[in-house]
Amino acid sequence: MIKHFNIIISGDLQHKGYKLRMMMLASQHRIKGSVEEKNEEIVVEAEGEEADINGFFQAIKHIQPAGAGKSIIHKNETTELSYFDEFIIR
Numbered sequence: 001m002i003k004h005f006n007i008i009i010s011g012d013l014q015h016k017g018y019k020l021r022m023m024m025l026a027s028q029h030r031i032k033g034s035v036e037e038k039n040e041e042i043v044v045e046a047e048g049e050e051a052d053i054n055g056f057f058q059a060i061k062h063i064q065p066a067g068a069g070k071s072i073i074h075k076n077e078t079t080e081l082s083y084f085d086e087f088i089i090r
Contacts, residue, residue, distance in 0.1 A: 004033075004078045005053055007044040007060065011071030018042055019089045021063055026087035029056040033082070036090035047084050 009018070022035040022044055030052045033045040044060075046053055057075055 001050065002047055002081060003050050003053055004045070004047045004081050005057075006076050006078060007046060007057065008074045008076075009042040009044070009060070009071050010040070022060070023087055023089055025056055025059045025063070029053075029059065031056045032084035032087055034084065034088050034090050045082060045084070047081060 019035045019037065019042065022042070025031075026033065026035075026046065029048065031046045031048045033047050035042060035044045037043070046056060048056070057073075061073060
């Protein structure tokens with residue numbers, strides 16, 4: 001069953017290649033959605049099978065861009081699907 005999660009990562013992440021890393025991880029885990037920078041946070045919308053989402057989330061927790069400070073990650077499931085066709089950087 002396809003699920004939709006919003007993942008918010010806060011910390012010193014801007015200009016560290018983080019959005020591109022999210023896109024590569026999404027591809028590896030069969031995730032569709034988007035990543036963008038909003039209010040000094042990285043916001044990811046992720047849709048996929050629950051096991052794929054969980055693998056994607058675990059992978060996110062293990063990457064730390066060079067020079068970045070500690071990051072805080074929040075994951076929230078939403079009830080509405082956006083039906084993304086691919087994973088994009090906004």
